[in-house]
Amino acid sequence: MPDRDTKGAVRTITDLARIAGVSPGTVSRALAGKSLVNIETRTKIQAIAREHGFRPNQMASGLRRQKTDVIGVVIPLGHDTRQQISDAFFMTLLGHLADELTREGYDLMLRRVVPGKDADWLDRFIGSGMIDGVIVIGQSDQFDRIEDVADGYDPMVVWGNHTEGQRHCVVGTDNRLGGRMAAERLIAAGATRLAFLGDTTAIEFAARFAGAQDSVARLGLPPIVTLRTHLSPDRASEEIARHLADHAGTIDGIFAATDTLAALCLTELRSQGIAVPDDMKLVGFDDLPIARQTVPPLTTVRQDIAAGAQGLVDLLLRRLAGEETESLVMPPQLVVRATA
Amino acid sequence: MPDRDTKGAVRTITDLARIAGVSPGTVSRALAGKSLVNIETRTKIQAIAREHGFRPNQMASGLRRQKTDVIGVVIPLGHDTRQQISDAFFMTLLGHLADELTREGYDLMLRRVVPGKDADWLDRFIGSGMIDGVIVIGQSDQFDRIEDVADGYDPMVVWGNHTEGQRHCVVGTDNRLGGRMAAERLIAAGATRLAFLGDTTAIEFAARFAGAQDSVARLGLPPIVTLRTHLSPDRASEEIARHLADHAGTIDGIFAATDTLAALCLTELRSQGIAVPDDMKLVGFDDLPIARQTVPPLTTVRQDIAAGAQGLVDLLLRRLAGEETESLVMPPQLVVRATA
DNA sequence: GTGAAAGCGCTAACAC
DNA sequence: GTGTTAGCGCTTTCAC
Numbered sequence: 001m002p003d004r005d006t007k008g009a010v011r012t013i014t015d016l017a018r019i020a021g022v023s024p025g026t027v028s029r030a031l032a033g034k035s036l037v038n039i040e041t042r043t044k045i046q047a048i049a050r051e052h053g054f055r056p057n058q059m060a061s062g063l064r065r066q067k068t069d070v071i072g073v074v075i076p077l078g079h080d081t082r083q084q085i086s087d088a089f090f091m092t093l094l095g096h097l098a099d100e101l102t103r104e105g106y107d108l109m110l111r112r113v114v115p116g117k118d119a120d121w122l123d124r125f126i127g128s129g130m131i132d133g134v135i136v137i138g139q140s141d142q143f144d145r146i147e148d149v150a151d152g153y154d155p156m157v158v159w160g161n162h163t164e165g166q167r168h169c170v171v172g173t174d175n176r177l178g179g180r181m182a183a184e185r186l187i188a189a190g191a192t193r194l195a196f197l198g199d200t201t202a203i204e205f206a207a208r209f210a211g212a213q214d215s216v217a218r219l220g221l222p223p224i225v226t227l228r229t230h231l232s233p234d235r236a237s238e239e240i241a242r243h244l245a246d247h248a249g250t251i252d253g254i255f256a257a258t259d260t261l262a263a264l265c266l267t268e269l270r271s272q273g274i275a276v277p278d279d280m281k282l283v284g285f286d287d288l289p290i291a292r293q294t295v296p297p298l299t300t301v302r303q304d305i306a307a308g309a310q311g312l313v314d315l316l317l318r319r320l321a322g323e324e325t326e327s328l329v330m331p332p333q334l335v336v337r338a339t340a
Numbered sequence: 341m342p343d344r345d346t347k348g349a350v351r352t353i354t355d356l357a358r359i360a361g362v363s364p365g366t367v368s369r370a371l372a373g374k375s376l377v378n379i380e381t382r383t384k385i386q387a388i389a390r391e392h393g394f395r396p397n398q399m400a401s402g403l404r405r406q407k408t409d410v411i412g413v414v415i416p417l418g419h420d421t422r423q424q425i426s427d428a429f430f431m432t433l434l435g436h437l438a439d440e441l442t443r444e445g446y447d448l449m450l451r452r453v454v455p456g457k458d459a460d461w462l463d464r465f466i467g468s469g470m471i472d473g474v475i476v477i478g479q480s481d482q483f484d485r486i487e488d489v490a491d492g493y494d495p496m497v498v499w500g501n502h503t504e505g506q507r508h509c510v511v512g513t514d515n516r517l518g519g520r521m522a523a524e525r526l527i528a529a530g531a532t533r534l535a536f537l538g539d540t541t542a543i544e545f546a547a548r549f550a551g552a553q554d555s556v557a558r559l560g561l562p563p564i565v566t567l568r569t570h571l572s573p574d575r576a577s578e579e580i581a582r583h584l585a586d587h588a589g590t591i592d593g594i595f596a597a598t599d600t601l602a603a604l605c606l607t608e609l610r611s612q613g614i615a616v617p618d619d620m621k622l623v624g625f626d627d628l629p630i631a632r633q634t635v636p637p638l639t640t641v642r643q644d645i646a647a648g649a650q651g652l653v654d655l656l657l658r659r660l661a662g663e664e665t666e667s668l669v670m671p672p673q674l675v676v677r678a679t680a
Numbered sequence: 681g682t683g684a685a686a687g688c689g690c691t692a693a694c695a696c
Numbered sequence: 697g698t699g700t701t702a703g704c705g706c707t708t709t710c711a712c
Contacts, residue, residue: 012689023699028691038697057469059403060689063704068399070449070470091431098452107470109410110448112438120393129397129705130410130447233629267633289573293607295635352705363683368707378681400705403688469689 010052019052020045031056062130070107071316072131073097074122078115078140078202087231088260088288089305090137093159096309097135104317106132115142122149126156133316135159139170139203157316159308161204162329169319170327171311175204178301178332179211182255182283185299187219189340191253191281195225197240197265198257205257208285212255225251229261236261240268248272252280253340259284259291259300266294266339281340287333296338304330350392359392360385371396402470410447411656412471413437414462418455418480418542427571428600429626429645430477433499436649437475444657446472455482462489466496473656475499479510479543497656499648501544502669509659510667511651515544518641518672519551522595522623525639527559529680531593531621535565537580537605538597545597548625552595565591569601576601580608588612592620593680599624599631599640606634606679621680627673636678644670 010016013031017024022041029037030045048054062068075090094110101108109131113121122145126134133155139146143166146158150168158170186194194216200206213224227243229236240261256262262284266276274280276296284291287302311328318325350356353371357364362381369377370385388394402408415430434450441448449471453461462485466474473495479486483506486498490508498510526534534556540546553564567583569576580601596602602624606616614620616636624631627642651668658665 013691014689024689025691025700026698029698032691036697041697053463053467055464055467055469057403057689059399059408059469060704061691063397063399063403063706064689064691066704073450088428088431091428091435094450095431095452098450102452108450110413110438110450112435112442123393124395127393127395129395129399263630263633270635290603290630290633293603293630294633295610353707354705364705365684365707366682369682372707376681381681397705400688401707403690404705404707406688 010049010054011057013056016045016049016052016054020048028056068130068132069105070109070131071101072109072111072125072134073137074111074113074125074134075137076113076115076121076140076142078142087258088290089258089286089303092288092305093137093309096306097312100309100313104313115140115145119145122146126153133157133320135312135316141201141203143203154322155316155320157312157319157325159312161207162327163203166327169315169325170329171308171315172204172329173303173308173332174329175207175332176211176214178285178303179208179213179255180215181211181332181334182208182285182301183212183215183224185283185334185336186253186255186281186340187215187221189253189277189281191340192221193225193251194221194253194255195227195243195247195251196255196257197227197229197243197261199228199231200226208255208257224255227254231258231261233260233264236264237268240265241272244268244272244274254280254282256282256284259286259288259298262298262300262339263290263294266298276339283340287335291335291337294339299337299340300335302333302335304333350389350394351397353396356385356389356392356394360388408470408472409445410449410471411441412449412451412465412474413477414451414453414465414474415477416453416455416461416480416482418482427598428628428630429598429643432628432645433477433649436646437652440649440653444653455480455485459485462486466493473497473660475652475656481541481543483543494662495656495660497652497659497665499652501547502667503543506667509655509665510669511648511655512544512669513643513648513672514669515547515672516551516554518625518643519548519553519595520555521551521672521674522548522625522641523552523555523564525623525674525676526593526595526621526680527555527561529593529617529621531680532561533565533591534561534593534595535567535583535587535591536595536597537567537569537583537601539568539571540566548595548597564595567594571598571601573600573604576604577608580605581612584608584612584614594620594622596622596624599626599628599638602638602640602679603630603634606638616679623680627675631675631677634679639677639680640675642673642675644673 013027014024017027030042115121136158139160146168160172161175162170196209198205200209229239284298284300287300291298291300315325353367354364357367370382455461476498479500486508500510500512501515502510536549538545540549569579624638624640627640631638631640655665
């Protein structure tokens with residue numbers, strides 16, 4: 001156990017230098033494993049450091065080197081304040097990001113912002129001097145704000161939707177294609193009057209909706225009805241119940257913007273006595289663990305979260321190294337289970 | 341939009357001072373809203389700062405003030421490496437922590453550690469100089485390590501289980517009581533041969549198990565069988581399937597360590613044709629959103645996550661202010677639905 | 681009410 | 697190889 005008590009506090013590199021009988025500079029070099037230090041003095045210094053449980057102050061180091069080894073991760077909650085930070089998809093992504101960043105030697109600074117309150121949210125984070133780069137999880141309704149920032153700040157990568165000609169580097173699933181897949185599956189399963197369940201304010205969701213609309217239009221089916229909901233489970237449940245009642249008999253297939261909404265929808269369908277998939281087909285999006293556990297198991301469009309996290313970190317590190325990077329658009333994958 | 345280009349970079353307080361025609365010290369005071377600055381110069385300086393999109397460097401400020409306004413949140417993954425960071429309960433707690441800390445003006449530095457690899461994980465985080473205090477999410481199998489650290493470091497609060505006489509400040513549910521409630525419910529529903537599903541390595545889970553064992557012993561029922569599983573969904577599913585097959589007919593009530601496991605278990609029970617609650621009673625723990633959505637809906641023991649997060653932050657801030665604080669043990673609450 | 685100056689703990693020239 | 701020195705950008709005495 002590192003000894004903080006008996007031997008007196010060894011808090012600074014200077015304390016350590018005094019004990020080792022060398023200069024602070026040498027200690028710094030030894031601890032950094034620099035080659036120019038005598039192997040003998042180096043091991044000695046490292047031993048003393050270990051013995052006293054010494055850890056260099058990262059703030060001081062960061063200030064001097066102009067590099068903090070911290071990556072900021074920010075979740076903008078523009079369109080739905082109370083949601084998302086507990087959204088299973090984002091949280092899983094965050095978990096994988098933590099893994100990847102740790103592996104690369106970076107710490108992770110998490111910030112949750114409500115952009116409505118300050119337009120300045122992203123500049124503030126970047127300008128804080130605390131982070132070497134930033135990963136934005138979800139564009140929310142802040143696409144333009146992110147574009148603005150991207151012009152003057154390179155080490156930024158965003159999880160979200162890719163739009164032709166955009167300037168910020170994004171990693172994400174091809175939402176529009178995913179939307180097409182979902183609609184096509186619903187139609188293949190026999191549905192003809194489709195509805196989209198969710199909120200199209202967020203650009204990712206809008207793209208999913210647009211993709212579904214593509215398919216429907218191409219086949220000459222009636223346009224898709226939007227069943228607008230919030231994303232937080234508590235509010236969404238009632239909203240879904242109301243929508244289902246309002247549209248009873250006029251729709252026979254639902255494309256839910258996320259698996260979470262799909263699962264909620266399934267519960268409401270059950271309680272209203274609507275049989276799935278006989279009376280209503282249902283397709284979700286994400287392929288979260290819950291998709292396998294609903295009754296009946298959920299047909300959904302899979303996003304590869306782990307690959308997404310890897311992509312985000314990989315691209316960010318390359319940008320940090322000065323490279324220019326293209327966006328990474330990953331293919332969605334239809335997972336057919338029992339709801340459509 | 342803050343102008344980084346035309347007016348030249350205003351990165352430091354000194355740049356700003358030059359433009360405003362005052363000294364750096366005055367700028368610092370003005371920006372901090374200190375009273376002793378002339379109201380006029382103060383507003384002027386703030387205006388210039390805003391105009392140029394200036395933000396003070398937090399690293400420098402932190403170094404000088406010996407205070408970073410960052411709270412570390414660490415998730416030790418001792419007993420089950422691959423789990424937890426994506427565990428719904430911890431993620432929800434993390435979301436609420438982010439909210440609470442933000443409200444109090446703190447940033448959140450997230451770290452996920454695998455203690456097996458270095459015994460030093462907590463000291464390293466604390467000694468980094470990057471954080472003013474630390475919240476540990478889950479004791480995992482690191483109870484002793486946390487106790488050691490608590491002796492020399494005050495601003496730490498831990499989410500987890502409370503043990504008589506422990507030295508670190510903890511916030512958590514009364515797991516033992518929760519375990520008793522779960523077992524009693526199973527028994528009241530007609531079960532007599534109980535099993536505990538999960539991993540008792542983590543102390544919280546061990547306490548839940550012990551509580552259940554209390555009830556069973558008091559009523560003279562046969563001791564509870566342990567059905568050991570990992571917590572990651574992929575591995576747990578097979579393990580549960582095997583356990584159910586092995587114990588077919590010898591148990592009639594299952595207390596799952598978490599709702600996630602309970603939901604998984606429900607899926608396996610269904611696929612093995614075991615009727616719930618007729619042939620098997622089931623009780624979970626946590627009352628996550630999923631508990632309402634399983635079929636049939638899950639009877640479970642509720643932990644108040646939002647209150648937990650508030651408690652953690654509140655106690656940490658008080659400790660940061662030098663106060664001594666007691667641990668906060670919150671009462672669990674039985675939520676009866678349809679599985680027992 | 682404001683300026684000057686010292687220094688938080690570290691790193692990286694620059695000497696030798 | 698190692699010591700010395702000058703800051704990184706900010707805050708805070710201490711003067712005035």
